[in-house]
Amino acid sequence: MPTTPRARARAQTMTDIVRIGREHLATDGAAALSLRAVARDLGVVSSAVYRYVSSRDELLTLLVVDGYNALADEVDAALAESPDDPIEQIRILARTVRRWAHAESARYGLLFGTPVPGYDAPADQTMAPGTRVIISLQSLFARAYRSGQLQAPSTDVRISSSLATNFAQIRDELQLDIPDWLIVRGVTFWASLFGAVSADVFDMYGTETFTDRDELFELQIDALLDVLGHRPDH
The missing domain is CATH 1.10.357.10 (Tetracycline Repressor, domain 2)
Known part of the structure; x- marks a missing residue:
């Protein structure tokens, strides 16, 4: 578990990114996933979200891991x-x-x-x-x-x-x-x-x-x- 305020804030942001990614997956489909759209719903400029997730493919990987673990x-x-x-x-x-x-x-x-x-x-x-x-x-x-x-x-x-x-x-x-x-x-x-x-x-x-x-x-x-x-x- 994150032990510092900065680490906890980062963990929460990653959780929010995955949650918003799941929402976009359900409404727009995997092929249409966009980090810009995730950043917009997260309430930050698009450049800020890249500090946490470097690309659409990394977001997809996060969602794949999240999905497998949720099923299991x-x-x-x-x-x-x-x-x-x-x-x-x-x-x-x-x-x-x-x-x-x-x-x-x-x-x-x-x-x-x-x-x-x-x-x-x-x-x-x-x-x-x-x-x-x-x-x-x-x-x-x-x-x-x-x-x-x-x-x-x-x-x-x-x-x-x-x-x-x-x-x-x-x-x-x-x-x-x-x-x-x-x-x-x-x-x-x-x-x-x-x-x-x-x-x-x-x-x-x-x-x-x-x-x-x-x-x-x-x-x-x-x-x-x-x-x-x-x-x-x-």
Whole structure:
């Protein structure tokens, strides 16, 4: 936490810049973000805001990091109040992602929608916040596997040596003891989850195709859990 008045003032200004940036993102879209407009709403001359944010791209990066962390914080809060069952927690995580995406469609679009022309998010700043939800999912997959709630495929998954190296790095980085088949299924799950959420939020289905998208999403979660290897008792 900032300890001096000057540091606190700077932190507050940065908070205000991000807040105003979010407002402009919602009303004008990412491609139209302007530091001049942010400075105007902040009540300072445009040159003053450059002491805090050097460019539009830096503002976009701040908003990307802010968005990833907001989504992950929402997921973490939902999981903290959920039953201690990894399968049910996977469901809750999926629902939370979709709910946040609808409530914050502009921020979700910045994170998972059409790339902003000319902008390339710096991995050193966005990788950690951007993978928080994915890491939470992978941890839940591992817990479900250890508790015997996931069924292994009947045949071994064959992968190349290069992909095996990638999988080994994932296991090492996340400190998860899970087999290759679960990594494959886990990646399929999270990619499909965000695909389903995006199709809903960005209205890829068409406005009248499905009368109850809540029910559709629950069925999609069921299908993805089936892909993951979950076989509920009947």
